[in-house]
Amino acid sequence: MAITSANQLELLQTAEAVAREKMIDPGLVVEAMEESLARAAKSRYGAEMDIRVKIDRKTGRATFTRVRTVIGDDDELENYQAQLTVDQAKQYLDDPQPGDEIRDEVPPVEMGRIAAQSAKQVILQKVREAERDRQYEDFKDRAGTIINGIVKREEYGNVIVDIGTGEGVLRRNEKIGRESYRPNDRIRCYIKDVRREVRGPQIFLSRTDPQFMAELFKMEVPEIYDGIIEIKAVARDPGSRAKIGVVSYDGSIDPVGACVGMRGSRVQAVVNELQGEKIDIIPWNEDMPTFLVNALQPAEVSKVVLDEEAERIEVVVPDEQLSLAIGRRGQNVRLASQLTGLDIDIMTEEEESQRRQAEFEERTKLFVDTLDLDEFFAQLLVSEGFTNLEEVAYVEADELLVIDGVDEDTASELQARARDYLEEQNRKAMEHARELGVEDSLVEFEGLTPQMIEALAKDDVKTLEDFATCADWELAGGWTTVDGERVKDDGLLEKFDVSLAEAQNMVMTARIQLGWVDPEELESDDADEEGAEPEESEEEASA
Structure with missing residues (x-):
């Protein structure tokens, strides 16, 4: 097969047709054709030659050019077919310099069956690469958004979705509950991730991601789309229950009411899309204990103690509210924990009372054993908030004098006993440390x-x-x-x-x-x- 005037325009027509079908730039197809023709020419004229092909974008005429590069001296000459020394180049150029190129047009090649097949493979490969790049560019900035698609098929529980110019994968662990789909079913998914891989761009979809629900609310609630209401936190048990924390930046708009909508129309649209998933809409509060109390609804909370450093929060509820606060299979407290980002310890008022009593007895015993006090006097110390010997030993004497029955002499004696005990403990600790080899x-x-x-x-x-x-x-x-x-x-x-x-x-x-x-x-x-x-x-x- 030769590139003759009869089929020159066919090259451009073919490039246009392929580009339209694959939705890529026709120039990329022409470049692939140029590379395939260059490879065919090298197989005809010699693999060591530097043959380049240029196809005119208007006429379709293919020009075959042999390129030779001028190098510095004879010692650097490695490829006699593609390189020339300065002396050799003087017969072509007046003042050749290293790096100059000498171009000679060569006749078009006759392409045999093998060469034509090879050229076809090169073009197909280039077209596939261009198509993959286009798909990646189309979807890389759409991660974190919702897309509508049509189910193509199901493979080992994973759903392959046609999303227009590409395919997405909805893995079985990203489906809600026991969802099942048949070919040609319409489906709405969240684009969770887009990755560039060797086999082409991989578009991973999800229906269980918490942000899927957040994006659905953004579609249903204009105030969220406009930024008047913001979704601050989302927690989901896909297909069963979810909690969403919202805040309004306009004092005249109730964020919970806006998300619920007239007669629940807005939230119901989201619930229907999520296969009946029950949604608790909770007002956001910067004060984390207050927000947690809201998040644990409908359970009532008696007391909250926050440990910011450990990122844990202790919640005390009435005895009859414990099962409601925990929820079925721990669902309510688990979602509240995800929503606040804190580990939650829930206990009843009776359990807290027992724990506080145990702490009281432990501290009382500490003062009885170390300060040689009777139990009643030790209990007075604990009741006034003293928790360890250091507090007794080094606190201002006035703080001891407020205890009933404690005068200046008694306060001095208490502090002296505490200091003596601590000094003895320090002495023993240092001796042991020295024995262990401390420098x-x-x-x-x-x-x-x-x-x-x-x-x-x-x-x-x-x-x-x-x-x-x-x-x-x-x-x-x-x-x-x-x-x-x-x-x-x-x-x-x-x-x-x-x-x-x-x-x-x-x-x-x-x-x-x-x-x-x-x-x-x-x-x-x-x-x-x-x-x-x-x-x-x-x-x-x-x-």
Whole structure:
């Protein structure tokens, strides 16, 4: 097959037809044809030759050109068919320079069956690559939106969806409950992810993602689309129940009422799309305990205690409200936990009372055993809020004098006993630490008590260098997310109530004392980062 005047225009017509069918740029098809013809020419004239083909975009005429590149000297000459030295190039150019190209037009090639087949494969490959690039460009910015499609087929529980210019995959774990689809069924999905892969762009769809419900509300509620109402948090148990937290930036608009709609029309449209999933619409509140109380509805809450550092919240409910707060198979409290991002501990008022009584008895026993007090007097201390010996030993005497029956002499005696006991404990702890091999560099470090030093020594932290290599979360403890669940990391100094910030400060001070960190550079870095996004702590990095 030769490229003659009879079929020159057919090249352009073919390129146009393929481009229209695949919805790609005709120029890409022509470029693929040029490359395929160049390969065929190389097989005819020699693989070492640099043959290039140019197809005129108007006439369809294919021009075959042999290109030879001028190089510096004979030692660099590797390919005699595609390279020339400066001396050799002088017969073609007046003043040849390295890098110049000499172009000679060569006759078009006769393409045999094998060459034609090879050219066809090149064109098909290029067209497929262009089609994949177009699909990726079309969908890469649509991740996080809803798309309508038509079911093509089902493979091993995964649904293949025709989404116009491509195909999406709805995996079986992304379907709601036991949804089943037949070919040509219409389906609405959330574009969860778009990835560029070797086999082409992969478009992953979902109907269980919490943001699918958020996007559905955006379609049904104009105030959300306009930004007057914002969806702050979403939690779903797909096909069963969901909770959504909303806030209004216009005081005259009720966010819950707007999402429900007239006679529930708006929320009902979302419920129908989600196969009857029950939706609780909750007013958002910046105060997390207040928001949690709302999120646990319809259960009533008696008391909430938030531990921000541990990201845990303790909820106390009346005895008869416990099952309602937990929900069927723990659904209500699980969704509330997802909505707030906090771990929730629920207990009844009776359980809380028993726990507080146990803590009261434990602290009473501590004062009885260590300060040689009778039980009644120890209970008075606990009732006034004293929880440990340090508070008794180093508190202002006036705070002890408010206790009934305590005068100045009694207060002085109490503090003396507490200090004597603590000093004896410190002495024993330091002796044990010395036995374990603790060095003076750690003992003399400011901020560490003898008990802390003993605890560090038990974990083989015996020098200031050992201490300086510790991470803040190793000392203060923290939480790590493993497989979607928060796991407690016990800290070496956690029982001494050392916070994460205090641990960071002590570790950095140790590093400065050892000369590992320049304090001036540290101050400069802090100044540069002022106003920027805070970096993750060492605890978060460990997660």
